Amino acid sequence: MNHEDIIQTILNDSNYSLSLFEEEEVNDLKGRIYTKVVNGNEKPYITCIIRDREIQLKPEEIVRQLYAKRLMDKYEYPKNRFAFEYPVSFGRETKNSDIVIFDRDSPETPYIIVELKKPKLKDGKDQLRSYCNATGAPIGIWTNGEQISHYHRKEPNYFIDITDIPNVNQTLGDITRERFTLKDLIINDKIANERKSLKDIILDMEDEVLANAGVDVFEEVFKLIFTKLYDETLSQHDKNRIEGFLDNELNDEERANYELVKQTLENFNDRNCRVMEFRNTGQTEIELYNKIQSLFDSAKEKWRGIFQDSSRFELSSSHLSVCISSLQDVKLFNSNLLVIDEAFEYLVNKSAKGEKGQYFTPRHVIDMCVKMLNPKRGEYMIDPAAGSCGFPVHTIFHLTGHLFENTEISDEDQEDILKVFGIDFDEKTVRVARTLNLIAGDGETNVLHLNSLDYERWNEYVNNHNWSQTYGSGYNRLEKLRESRNSNKDFDFDVLMANPPFAGDIKESRIIHKYELGFKNNGKAYSKIGRDILFIERNLDFLKSGGRMAIVLPQGRLNNSSDERIREFISEHARILAVVSLDQNTFKPHAGTKTSILFVQKWDNELCPVVEDYPIFFAVSEKTGKDNSGDYLYVHDENGQYKLDKNGHLIVNHDLHNHGGELPDGIAEEFISWAKDERLSFWEGD
Template sequence: MPDIIAEAEVEIKEGYILDYISGKLVKDSPEEREAVQVFSEILVRDYGYPKEHIQTRPQWRVKVRPSDKKKEYPIDIAVFEDATKTEDNISIIIECKKKNRKDGRSQLEDYLRFSKARMGVWFNGEERFYLVKTEKGGKVLFEEIPNIPQYGQRLEDVGQFTRKDLKPATNLKVIFRTIRNYLAANAVGATRDEIFAQQLINLIFCKIYDERFTKSGDIVTFRAGIDEEDTKVKERIVKLFEKVKKQYSDVIEVADSITLDANSLTYVVGELQNYCLVDSERDAVAEAFEIFIGPSLKGPQGQFFTPRNVVKMIVDMIDPSPDDKIIDPACGSGGFLVEALRYVWNKVEAQGSDLGWPDQEIHSEKQKVAIRNFRGIDKDSFLSKVAKAYMAILGDGRGGVFCENSLDARENWSSATQSEIVYGGFDIVLTNPPFGKKLAIDSEDTLSKYELGHVWKMNDDGKFEKGAMQEKQPPQILFIERCLDLLKPGGKMGIVLLESTFGMPKYRYVVDYLTQRAKINAIVAMPEDLFQPHTHAKTCVVICEKVAEKPKEPYPIFMSEVEWCGHDSRGNPTYRVNAEGKRVLLDDTVNVAAIYHDGRRKK
């Protein structure tokens, strides 16, 4: 449910932002925007604390020393046991200054030392940790803990979650960013992001497996409790991973292991244990890759992971059925395949419910659909391996993902790939091919096999004629042809393309080629923020249908421009307060599919 801001009629002045808790205007600063406001929302949406129990503005103050009657220390966020907000019922202090971890801990300890609060959090937008205060022998001691309790829990309840207690995460990127920065500074025996990414993916698979196979009222296995030894946590997670490997031995290598040191592993588990990754708005695997692999490694290869809300928009527009064979020939970590699988599964469940099928029969049919109808290809061996495991753990879509170069000649693929992926064999293609200024295919062997690998010039009759082979071609252009090759006549394609494909004169031949082989049903212009902060590329989504011959009569094309995509150029969620005083996410993508289908029904 959207949040209600107490002061609805607030004009946001330049240089100010609206405080999430109080509804008051506060000066915009990186600390305020990226730490105070972010964690305030996490406290309410993820931990369940009522806004009435939290104070941000005016700032609560604590003593500097026992004799300090003025209370000289202002704290960023204070959480209380109830709405009275007194010195005696303050429970958690959150400090959000832009310091390093050591200085942040020192300041947080000072705040806690002369306060009645028992717990503290330090969060600077990039890193965070949790402290508990104890007193022994007249001394005040501080100890790091895996997490803070959710609203209504006791401190000792941390890590004692049942499956039904888990909630979708408000902001997965913040969580993964803090994990990444913690590991970079503290992990023993590993320093490279690629290694961290592999370890985190293994842990995400453990988490998803645990979510899928734990009964609603049972305690989850993926947890880290208060006063629990790090070695015990690691022992439990390693056993969980062994179960994952045993059940999915055909897609997760036996040699794969959890190699993080026990302390680092406990930190990761503590950060993730509250959440249900399966139900989160963002694709957990893709979000993890964005943080751990990032533009420094994947950007040069043009591998920008499509935000899940845009993937969902495309899937909703295509409207796949349980009988459709679906492929993503540039599947990355499997985002399109996973979202399409969820969509189709919903249809299977609805059909089974209407027909009175027992739960076991519905489950069996969902498995059949995943195994029979979903295929993916990616040339990156690690990504294809992750996508394969992701599909297996979420939907038992074993054997459907292959490590190949989709643009290669089909005869160069392995026999296993060739037997499963044939030209003209798919009802639906969903994809976001790699793009980037420096990406180009210059192999003569590859270019020679594509119509779009050649130069096309317009003759005096206004028709394009094929000429010599291009010296090089962006892979995204060749993917248009390959995707159409994969489709059956009448098959549908949802593809993310650079907007310049439709706007630059040099690509007019590409548009002509596309309209010769397909009927364009929709073009949705996406905002420049879509793939930021990783790239400024302006893209669009194209929905089309393969045809045997170009339509002779003019036909309508649905055109839409998405102004807001749910995040800004920094990757932060774009929240605003509407006329009713409700805090809502600015995201136009959620409306596009309904408008598109409504227009098609009225034709």
């Protein structure tokens, strides 16, 4: 057995990981492993740090040894307070708890219980809850080596999330202390420390309170995230101070090391920093409810048009208390929005039950399209099927160089931001998108609640007073881009990127009759037609001559014989630049459709002259970034731990682009090289 790979060999085909642990911790464990021949086979063993006897190493035992060592080294709990496989009685049945730390003043009483057996959080938490209730232990920990959760058992069946556990010289009161600043949030960020996603945390909240709270889960979680984002923006000044401090203390490479950033921030003086309000700090449940509702009211005032002025939390004060404890240590400002996107994708699809075929486009797919189409300052961009507005927001990132990171926006950048538009017909996703755009756009946005395909009825929206109050300014900017003053059909956009919904057909004849593709070759109109087909034509209407487009389509549109007329229509109006075939897992778990992205540029005498024969860039993605279940696959370092990028975020393992140099050059970089050789107008001079 290869000693260097021994740990990874043991973990293969298990649900355990070591990404939670540092390289030094893993190397220390490696150095203590030895092998023995048992029944003619070589087996890995270790001398247990608690039991002082030989133990065969299996996946669960690896995680137990690593975490027990951390409890001894980092939290300084002495060996004599530990027990492994501690028996817990349930009537006539006895089960063994993986790790127990006993109370300092009552050596027979469990103080902390650690559960490792269940690789999934929900199963593990159920087991942990039963152990804590049976023993009276006030603190419970679940980990599978990849994620970790800490809970405080306030009373039977009432568990709240806590940032961390107390060390040997602390109390629970020290962990739940009242003064908590942005510095503390960065250090204690649950997503970075516990390797959880926001979706995981929401699922946990559903299990704990939301499922049986009798409320609209989407609305209540949206309110919570909206309020939490606002609380973080109020600490913008502190963020600037922290960034300046870290810039002076660490270089770019060191800034990518989250553990080093945390250690460095311990020396940052936050005495004059704002105390964050989105926290359960031990006040009564009614007091907490009133505090969070007041914060929500202020957020509504700043970012108008998302919630009604009279909107309030529908959660009871006790349920709200649990949710605040779950979310308070999550840092939501994340440069690629993946943290928020995954959560809203789950909530929107759960709410819609898949009826509209909507799903959020993965951020690495969006980044590839933005890189390839290369939007430039001064150009106008639109997504007419915007969903959560991934394409518009990442276009803003590309144009301004500013990520979603709670920073001030210059007047020059604001001018470019207001040339980016998004339209969607689903009210819930529009509200999500407007929230993200209002923040990225510093209080203004061009995200509109309209049906792009049914453009002749836009006036019905415009004439609605409530609609105009929310969307009027953005719509006025959109009107200025119409080719004809009195028509909403044709526009003059430079760039369009879209992932239109596939599910469901358009059956309204009045809509079908507006489109050339709504008619058969014999001149008769279809009785029904796929949404994505009409979006192809509609998107080309939005573009001016020479404008360029990326659109996600079902693979069949590009190779089915029955769709030949669609391909001919595209060729008549535009040059086909590229076709990128995506893996079937790309849009899972909500859709398993095999898709491709079509890139085109409308014919134009100067920017894209009509030619009969021309080369086309074809590419096939072989690394989707997701597994068969639709979960993201992340890059690991040589020690099997998740690798973080320079922003401290996990890196999705894909081949679409190089992720700022963190990955090998991908499809986007190959296209850019090809586009420059072909002297495509939007890459000339770059």
